Amino acid sequence: MSKHVLAQNQYGKAENRIVKITRQGNEGAWHEIRDLNVSVALRGEFRQVHLTGDNGNCLPTDTTKNTVYAFAKEHGIASPEAFAILLAKHFVHSQPVIHEAQIRVEEYAWDRISVPTRAEQHSFVRKGQEVRTAQVTHSGQTGQLQVISGLKDLTVMNSTNSEFHGFIKDKYTTLQEAYDRILATKVTARWAHSALTADAEDFDWDRSYKSARRHMLEAFAETYSYSLQQTLNAMAERVLDNCQSVNEVRLNLPNKHHFLVDLEPFGLKNDNEVYYAADRMYGLIEGTIHRDGVQPVIATSDWITA
Amino acid sequence: MSKHVLAQNQYGKAENRIVKITRQGNEGAWHEIRDLNVSVALRGEFRQVHLTGDNGNCLPTDTTKNTVYAFAKEHGIASPEAFAILLAKHFVHSQPVIHEAQIRVEEYAWDRISVPTRAEQHSFVRKGQEVRTAQVTHSGQTGQLQVISGLKDLTVMNSTNSEFHGFIKDKYTTLQEAYDRILATKVTARWAHSALTADAEDFDWDRSYKSARRHMLEAFAETYSYSLQQTLNAMAERVLDNCQSVNEVRLNLPNKHHFLVDLEPFGLKNDNEVYYAADRMYGLIEGTIHRDGVQPVIATSDWITA
Amino acid sequence: MSKHVLAQNQYGKAENRIVKITRQGNEGAWHEIRDLNVSVALRGEFRQVHLTGDNGNCLPTDTTKNTVYAFAKEHGIASPEAFAILLAKHFVHSQPVIHEAQIRVEEYAWDRISVPTRAEQHSFVRKGQEVRTAQVTHSGQTGQLQVISGLKDLTVMNSTNSEFHGFIKDKYTTLQEAYDRILATKVTARWAHSALTADAEDFDWDRSYKSARRHMLEAFAETYSYSLQQTLNAMAERVLDNCQSVNEVRLNLPNKHHFLVDLEPFGLKNDNEVYYAADRMYGLIEGTIHRDGVQPVIATSDWITA
Amino acid sequence: MSKHVLAQNQYGKAENRIVKITRQGNEGAWHEIRDLNVSVALRGEFRQVHLTGDNGNCLPTDTTKNTVYAFAKEHGIASPEAFAILLAKHFVHSQPVIHEAQIRVEEYAWDRISVPTRAEQHSFVRKGQEVRTAQVTHSGQTGQLQVISGLKDLTVMNSTNSEFHGFIKDKYTTLQEAYDRILATKVTARWAHSALTADAEDFDWDRSYKSARRHMLEAFAETYSYSLQQTLNAMAERVLDNCQSVNEVRLNLPNKHHFLVDLEPFGLKNDNEVYYAADRMYGLIEGTIHRDGVQPVIATSDWITA
Known part of the structure; x- marks a missing residue:
């Protein structure tokens, strides 16, 4: 029946908007923020998902979203690239049917609003200049890790x-x-x-x-x-x-x-x-x-x- | 025939994008830029334009655009508000059929790209944070000048x-x-x-x-x-x-x-x-x-x- | 202290995107859809909310959102205007501190995808031409109901x-x-x-x-x-x-x-x-x-x- | 000096918006329109343009724009694909330094506004549903012509x-x-x-x-x-x-x-x-x-x- 070939395919949750607050200093009064837009794409053995709708090999896109938020808590966000590397490795190594993962990140920068009279630092204004980008692709088969930064x-x-x-x-x-x-x-x-x-x-x-x-x-x-x-x-x-x-x-x-x-x-x-x-x-x-x-x-x- | 009333109406050229370079200092090597988006709206005696298509009272929107560019050369752009005031007064005072003019301006801010080794200053990066706005309305009949700044x-x-x-x-x-x-x-x-x-x-x-x-x-x-x-x-x-x-x-x-x-x-x-x-x-x-x-x-x- | 005057003010939840399916005919196989974007704005006695942060008079914007979705179930969506009238009346009549409500609606139209071989009708393609608009404002004090339709x-x-x-x-x-x-x-x-x-x-x-x-x-x-x-x-x-x-x-x-x-x-x-x-x-x-x-x-x- | 390699590169004028009217029938009263957005990308021997700014091999992007408009007159626009094929062949065959051309087209569809009482047909409303796309790539070296249609x-x-x-x-x-x-x-x-x-x-x-x-x-x-x-x-x-x-x-x-x-x-x-x-x-x-x-x-x- 299948005279047709399923070639490159991928899926995942795109544009997970996440803001992570880190508290530092005296009583946590010094706040750091990272503001990201994270997209997940998974590649692997998804033939039956396409041909018969048998989802036995399908990790839901909703799960990939949950993983992004949970990883922010568990591992923090050291940088867009470091966070993407963690995620890409996780998907490839935790599910045998996933052969390759690609994580794309956009980061929006913020400046502090300086308030001379105050020790606490939790007020920010979005910088609004360039958007920083990162793309990490990890292949479980070759072990290759490819990192492309950008703006x-x-x-x-x-x-x-x-x-x-x-x-x-x-x-x-x-x-x-x-x-x-x-x-x-x-x-x-x-x-x-x-x-x-x-x-x-x-x-x-x-x-x-x-x-x-x-x-x-x-x-x-x-x-x-x-x-x-x-x-x-x-x-x-x-x-x-x-x-x-x-x-x-x-x-x-x-x-x-x-x-x-x-x-x-x-x-x-x-x-x-x-x-x-x-x-x-x-x-x-x-x-x-x-x-x-x-x-x-x-x-x-x-x-x-x- | 006309059981209908022509009420508030206005027209003009919108979103005239203009960049003005000013050269200062030794041999004009120090450049200043203003980067604006200027919209013109004219109000007045335009009844026949609407009812019969008689354009005898119609200053073309194309002319209002030309005026914006010519004024930038003739008068410079001291600020969005000052430039808009000049334009609003011009339209009202130069054409009796124009009773009121409203000029709206958006300004996009630029930072300098610092080049330590260089005296000349002509390189810029768009700041990309807020857009500054100004709106000036001038009535020829009351002489009133209303300036609304914003972002x-x-x-x-x-x-x-x-x-x-x-x-x-x-x-x-x-x-x-x-x-x-x-x-x-x-x-x-x-x-x-x-x-x-x-x-x-x-x-x-x-x-x-x-x-x-x-x-x-x-x-x-x-x-x-x-x-x-x-x-x-x-x-x-x-x-x-x-x-x-x-x-x-x-x-x-x-x-x-x-x-x-x-x-x-x-x-x-x-x-x-x-x-x-x-x-x-x-x-x-x-x-x-x-x-x-x-x-x-x-x-x-x-x-x-x- | 207050040499300043709080003048026109309003608040509410904006851009509540709602899709409502109605099933008709034999075993509900004939589907009708309405696809709206509903914004709520409330006006009234909100002085303390602004001046002291006392929210005793503040119906949360989250509640106004819930009301939109609940009303779609309770009353259906006969048209953008009819739905907005119901909502505007509800807010004004259910809370004495709300003196006026304005509901704005955008509607996105859909065509059916015709499938000759099928009796059921539940497949649609977004028409993608104009967006239909409606705005309803209702004043509890004057009882006035103002309906502005548009596109x-x-x-x-x-x-x-x-x-x-x-x-x-x-x-x-x-x-x-x-x-x-x-x-x-x-x-x-x-x-x-x-x-x-x-x-x-x-x-x-x-x-x-x-x-x-x-x-x-x-x-x-x-x-x-x-x-x-x-x-x-x-x-x-x-x-x-x-x-x-x-x-x-x-x-x-x-x-x-x-x-x-x-x-x-x-x-x-x-x-x-x-x-x-x-x-x-x-x-x-x-x-x-x-x-x-x-x-x-x-x-x-x-x-x-x- | 050049320890670096110039790899894939291309240039051209992007997003040339063109509307073409064709008149048919009695006294040309029946109008047909095609409304396109045409982008040109040229690939070839552009090494010196990059390395020294010697533009001897550079056909200006402005010329590629002119060509799009002139070809619409000379050849008409039978379809996005046919028009793109003509352009791609022209660039490759007219300039030896251009080895490959890629033309991308978006088309916006229009419906007629029916006016029962009128024979002439020159009134249109933009359909506003999907955008039709076409991409044609032509290689002078292999003679290959690749056409990708889409929406x-x-x-x-x-x-x-x-x-x-x-x-x-x-x-x-x-x-x-x-x-x-x-x-x-x-x-x-x-x-x-x-x-x-x-x-x-x-x-x-x-x-x-x-x-x-x-x-x-x-x-x-x-x-x-x-x-x-x-x-x-x-x-x-x-x-x-x-x-x-x-x-x-x-x-x-x-x-x-x-x-x-x-x-x-x-x-x-x-x-x-x-x-x-x-x-x-x-x-x-x-x-x-x-x-x-x-x-x-x-x-x-x-x-x-x-």
Whole structure:
């Protein structure tokens, strides 16, 4: 009957929103918070679940949700990566039918609201800048542990030191060459760590994150740009040069166009001062840079020629 | 024919996204940016536009857009409020058929990306916290100038010092009394300035904004809360007490529920540590507080009994 | 102490998502569904809740949520309006401290998935066109019952029969006159019913909704337009002319600009064929039309001169 | 210097929104519209663009945008797939440095607004149900043409005939077995066509789309479900059984949970009538089914063990 093949499949509970409070100091008056969105995906021997609805091999998505909350209590949340590693290992090692688990985490950062007159610290304002991301995949069969850190929604702008010219002109080209333009983008970045790092129990994921983020920002600011591709490459290389644990960086950079407004009809000269910030359409520049000798692992778009 | 009445009506170009660069210092190497979203609404004698399509009294929305961009060049953008005042006055005073203009502005804040080795400053990262808002309404007939400042999307949390009990119990009440809960909300605030302030040409709107924002945050952090209504009142009173120019504050505070997860089925005690952050449904608390003797002007929801 | 005044305030549970299944026919095999998003706002004597955190007058928002779900079982959901009327009356009449209640409802429509071979009917696909809205406000003090029906997110387009010219030209005007353009908008409409209708227990709200929706669409399609204002007026008048229960219509019509793409650089003539559909900025046209002698009640933007 | 490797990279203009009007019949009074969102991604020899900012091999994203609009005029838009095939071939064949092009299209469907009294047909209302998708990838080196059709945002519900039980119970399991539940999901589907079909110039893509969509909906409605996985498999198999051109189907099915509300505290029995429709968290079920002997090509999440 089955002339059809069940290929890649996975399931789990997505977007479990969890806030974890940790109390420290005198009478627990100093609060720390971690605010995460955790998604679970399980892969394994789920053939009968699909073909006959026999759920004997199916750990409910509801159980995967409960596990996330219980683990936060039992093990705490040292970092998005460390928490995801714990969860991924648990699912693979506790159920033989689960061959691989992938945990995706988003973290929302908070600042303290400073209250000069008070010793207790339990008031926070959401930072609201980038969202930190982490993805951990663990295979029970190979024992492989893959950790991809990242961020999204980090919007940056250089108001000068960007040019674009010397490009191909075909019959559909009307773009003028630019010798001073705004360069702005909303960064989505992912970086894969070496296997050694992923397996190290005492690796400082928070410090690593801060370092990668800072080097990307500095490379963006310091690069005199002739194309967004060049800036992308510079940002990725800077991370590889400065973050030893990182083997591979993939960036997704929408070119957030800022068009100089033509003010001449009103007798005004627009000396790179007044811009219209456009939403759509936008250039979209994507690329992976990795260390020599390393096999890239971060997903790209569908790609025929490999 | 016309047994129907054309009542309140208005039109204009909405969401004009504008970025303005100002160069300062040695060779203009120090850049300042303002990043706004400006909406124009015009009110006046537009009867024929509606009834017959005679556009003799219609200043095109496209023209209102052009005016926004040209004014940024001609007058600069000292602050959202100052820029909106200029625009509102222009529309009302330049076209007799326009009796009233309302300008709404959103501002997106940017931080500098610090590059230690560099004198030039033209690199920015979007702050991404709250959006600052301003609304200016100017009537040509009364000469009145109404300025409402505000913010939105400022998410705050107290991880303790919040209780809720002693409430009405009716036959549909199942809520347990709470003696220690998370209190979190996403603040939308609007505050109206006195006429004197609105008309003062040298008023420091940026400083006023920072002050109102700080006092609201501090009041949120310092209030031991028995209801979100009480916190709302404290936040508004704090602004009125500390910001002389402000006559009225309206707050819209969704209660972002954080539910304590029941970990007992797993043999764990959840001592106010692990929370599920819910999206919907949510409590929604709204209120206006104003100085005695002042007529409130900030729009509320439809309200029958006035 | 209180030199400040607590003015308009309200609270309640917002966005209670509810799906109600009704079984009919042979062994209940014919299912009907209503899919609503219900928001509750209560107004009344809540001074102490704000000033001291004494919640003795506070019916918890959680209770208002429970009431929504319990009422769906007890009374069914005949229509968004009928359900909202029941809820509004309940809150006002069951708690003396609640002087006014406002219930807002969104309804999401579903079509059946037709399965020719089957008698049972329990499979649905979400229609996904406009969202139907209803707002009911009931005052215990005046006994007044105000019902405002509406819709949002209904996107319409005329690919011809729209012009725009003869408008004011000032120094900032560059717009060319247009004699054949696309006219497209995403309709938000609200219409208020007469008190007689609101109080009638057997009024057919579903039929009324379908009629108002149809007449607006037909007026949009049949009006040869010289301005979006004129189309707005025609749509509103058509509803007033054909829906006896409606006293007032307010429309909010963003002008979804479709710009003719200049293809001349490529040696092509664009004979009103290829358009760029823009997101922002957009014209925004708003207006209220009501029957003569009726007091308009639908909220507009802040408005100084009344 | 370059110890780093530039791996997969691509660029192009994303989200070109285009509306194309075609006039037919007597004096062109019968209008047809296609409303698309077209994204272009180019792959090829772009090393120097990244490493040195030499743009000699870079066809500007602005040019790719112009090409989309010009092609709509020159060739018309027979279907999303046919239009994407034309564009992909053009980019690969006109520029030797471009080795592969991927075109992604979203289509928004419109219904006519019927005006009984009128012969002309130029009034439309956006259907607003699912978004149709197409992705075409063409490699100049292999000559391969890969066409993946699809849809997203199609929300469906069975109000009965769904069970879930017999699953694994571990220490974190609290879920009760369910013998009658609502099954609802928002379908994202993609299906890959055989090479033969992709190359056929006269293939009817619109008819193929309607057929695949209908068979998925019918399979959803007709399957008595013991798990969402089983329903997923049934939907995919139905398409493979009925659509000869399709080799592979991938479905992404969030389990839109509808929780039965506990009405017992209010003395009411909830006989599968009143549900709370939850937003987050949600189960997420994904899977690929393909014909035997076919190599799957549709992208999945990052996957270690292949």
